[in-house]
Amino acid sequence: MSHTDRPLTLAEIQTPALVLDRDQMRRNIALMAQAIGRSGARLRPHVKTHKSVDVWHDVCAAGGTGGITVSTLAEAEHFFAHGADDILYAVGIVPAKIARAARLLKAGARLTLVVDDADQARAIAAAAQAEAVVLPVMIEIDVDGHRAGIRPDSAALITLATLIASDPALHLAGVMTHAGGSYGSSTAAARLAAAQQEASGCVRAASRIRAAGIACETVSIGSTPTALAQADLAGVTEVRAGVYTFFDLVMAGLGVAEPGQIALSVLATVIGHQAEKGVLITDAGWMALSRDRGTASQAVDQGYGLVCDVMGSPLGDVIVQECNQEHGIIGARAPGARLALDRFPIGSQLRILPNHACATAAQHAHYMVLEQNEVIGQWPRIGGW
Numbered sequence: 001m002s003h004t005d006r007p008l009t010l011a012e013i014q015t016p017a018l019v020l021d022r023d024q025m026r027r028n029i030a031l032m033a034q035a036i037g038r039s040g041a042r043l044r045p046h047v048k049t050h051k052s053v054d055v056w057h058d059v060c061a062a063g064g065t066g067g068i069t070v071s072t073l074a075e076a077e078h079f080f081a082h083g084a085d086d087i088l089y090a091v092g093i094v095p096a097k098i099a100r101a102a103r104l105l106k107a108g109a110r111l112t113l114v115v116d117d118a119d120q121a122r123a124i125a126a127a128a129q130a131e132a133v134v135l136p137v138m139i140e141i142d143v144d145g146h147r148a149g150i151r152p153d154s155a156a157l158i159t160l161a162t163l164i165a166s167d168p169a170l171h172l173a174g175v176m177t178h179a180g181g182s183y184g185s186s187t188a189a190a191r192l193a194a195a196q197q198e199a200s201g202c203v204r205a206a207s208r209i210r211a212a213g214i215a216c217e218t219v220s221i222g223s224t225p226t227a228l229a230q231a232d233l234a235g236v237t238e239v240r241a242g243v244y245t246f247f248d249l250v251m252a253g254l255g256v257a258e259p260g261q262i263a264l265s266v267l268a269t270v271i272g273h274q275a276e277k278g279v280l281i282t283d284a285g286w287m288a289l290s291r292d293r294g295t296a297s298q299a300v301d302q303g304y305g306l307v308c309d310v311m312g313s314p315l316g317d318v319i320v321q322e323c324n325q326e327h328g329i330i331g332a333r334a335p336g337a338r339l340a341l342d343r344f345p346i347g348s349q350l351r352i353l354p355n356h357a358c359a360t361a362a363q364h365a366h367y368m369v370l371e372q373n374e375v376i377g378q379w380p381r382i383g384g385w
């Protein structure tokens with residue numbers, strides 16, 4: 001807020017600044033709440049996109065949530081300190097991190113960790129024993145060869161489940177998977193297929209564990225593209241999704257959202273013109289936008305971001321072509337085309353939609369929050385590990 005009682009205007013914000021359109025964010029939150037509400041599963045929102053307790057409160061206000069997902073122990077500690085007590089740390093765990101996990105468990109957090117390897121499970125069990133805690137763990141399932149996990153039909157799955165179930169320092173809470181391959185699915189049919197593969201692979205893994213006589217309560221799946229694909233989620237108990245709160249150009253490039261649904265942007269000021277090249281320069285370089293070039297491999301390359309007017313309406317084929325640390329070079333998307341620079345006076349403001357919302361937000365310490373395009377406050381976000 002300003003020194004006076006009235007709210008800040010966009011023109012008064014020091015740039016570059018991370019701007020959050022709360023009205024649009026709430027629409028995105030409602031969209032996911034409806035999609036998951038229909039499925040019968042609970043939503044376990046991933047807070048890694050926003051890392052903001054204020055945003056999480058808006059997510060909870062829409063209902064249907066059960067616990068949170070985090071990508072760092074720093075998120076787990078921060079959100080627990082602010083009232084979240086059911087937390088899935090959805091990145092593989094190692095013994096060196098068990099002391100911090102144990103502190104959270106002893107303080108009353110219902111923290112669940114993720115493993116996909118027998119040696120890893122033995123090592124964290126030893127660390128847990130030294131800390132005098134029992135660690136709830138989920139087995140990560142690999143449904144699409146994208147990243148971590150073990151295959152639902154592998155013998156290793158039952159070996160690992162048996163090892164966990166028989167170790168007094170561990171408790172098998174369930175199975176989880178993340179269909180990261182869905183970020184390459186650019187048609188609705190491909191996303192539905194990825195979502196069905198995600199759900200059926202994880203349900204199958206849980207059934208095999210149960211058939212071996214071992215309890216496997218939670219079946220946790222999710223990514224934004226698959227969560228919105230309306231697959232049959234029979235047997236799935238929870239869905240994790242994160243980037244939907246803001247959406248971004250990568251999601252728009254896949255067809256998961258429209259550019260107009262992107263709630264996050266970087267407010268920038270025009271600091272120079274290069275008339276002979278027909279480009280302009282702003283104060284939003286990669287420090288403000290991130291180096292993410294996630295749309296480079298998509299049908300429409302958005303450079304380092306799609307440029308909007310100060311009210312947030314996309315200008316069409318105007319993109320951030322190049323980035324230096326604190327300079328963003330904005331020009332026309334078409335090779336050789338020049339911008340009419342008199343439309344962008346020096347000192348005027350623009351907004352830039354991010355390729356990858358998580359990466360762009362991570363460049364900033366707080367959000368300037370807008371309602372009806374007026375600044376209603378400043379929300380902090382956390383970083384670090």
Ligand SMILES: Cc1ncc(COP(=O)(O)O)c(C=O)c1O
Binds near residue numbers: 091178222225
């Ligand atoms: C393990 C895990 N679960 C859920 C998600 C959420 O995916 P999205 O951001 O597409 O909603 C991610 C994202 O990377 C993830 O790594």
